Amino acid sequence: MSQVEAQGRRQLLKAGMKLFAERGFAAVGLREIGAEAGVSLGLVRTHFGSKDGLREAIDAHVREEIRALYAQVLEHSSVEALEKAIEDALDWIPRDHDALMYARMSLMERTPGSQALFDEMLAVMRQFIDNNARLGFLQPDVDREWAAIYMVFDFIGPAVIEPFAEHALGQSMYAKPMIARRNAFMIRLFTRGFLKREG
Template sequence: MTSPRPHRAIRRTTGRRPDAEAAETRARLVAAARTLFAQRGVDAVGTREIAGAAGVTHGLVRHHFGSKQGVWQAVVDAADAEFAATLQPLADAITRTETESPCEPDTAAFIEGFIRACARQPDIARLLVHEGSVPNDRLDYLLGSLNSARAAVAPVAARLRAGGALPDVDDDEFLLLLLLAGMLPFGVPALAQGVLGQPLSPDRHARVLLATLFSGTSDR
């Protein structure tokens, strides 16, 4: 009588590639960390809490990022990429237009696009608030990530200077102005609403900032 053949182990697949699953896990961890960091700051959040919020095991945090600092850098990189994807096409439109008038539609479109991006991503402003108080390694990394934003706003600042608006303001000063006047109000919505008596409107805020920037130009 012939002995029965041993059963071969059957690999069960979910129909998804391991690299796709890894990318999804990484994205969930980054999204969870971004929310928690923006709410309470990096120091107040542990990697176990990040894993729990993402619905994955704690070991996957170290597997994908090595440490909480690695998670922080991934959060900053993701936020920077999203913001740059919004700003760069608007900046390119200004670069293609040869004019010294600061009131051209593409200049206004950049400011409006910047404000709307800030309104969609208020957690970026909160991250800046948490990490911008004292010098540290995380702030250094955050400042390095601002290079893409700095490059995007440079043609806008040049247009404003050439047209007589903000004539003595350099690129870095203009970037700081946009971060503080354009972005920060969306990171502190309770304060903004308390001052205004109503929720902050992105469209209204953009018009106010545009009016302020162009108030000294002759062709407005």
């Protein structure tokens, strides 16, 4: 594949991801994607064959982005890893906001790739929990499966409520101050909790 062809393919992936994330898979046509990417309809078909083929390629791209985001985190442990995740997320979210919004759309619409996307996220979080258990950083009475599921909630949950955040909270869930507050609370929740027991 030539450099020009590779560039066209990247533009199509980016345009499809953005439009699908904003409006859903069914509401977007190939002509719109080609126009958004600044390429011909024929190039869409050349690279991906169909809208379904483009969606499959975007699904694979988003899964790879999530793997890459957490690859370095998995090398760390305990609070250090959570702090590393915060730093990486602060960099990743503005850079690849459309990938995150696409993941939200995929899960909410239950597209053909959504199960694989969920499985990928859960696998990454399970690995994080298992690494911490192996290194002795996991509290002994923790339900590992629910710890991993909670981390999936924390990753995708803010994207789900993002459309309502501006009105209800006065700012985007992905404004830097909101991300910092959310992640500070997550670290507290993971390490200390936040409710007192009676007595």
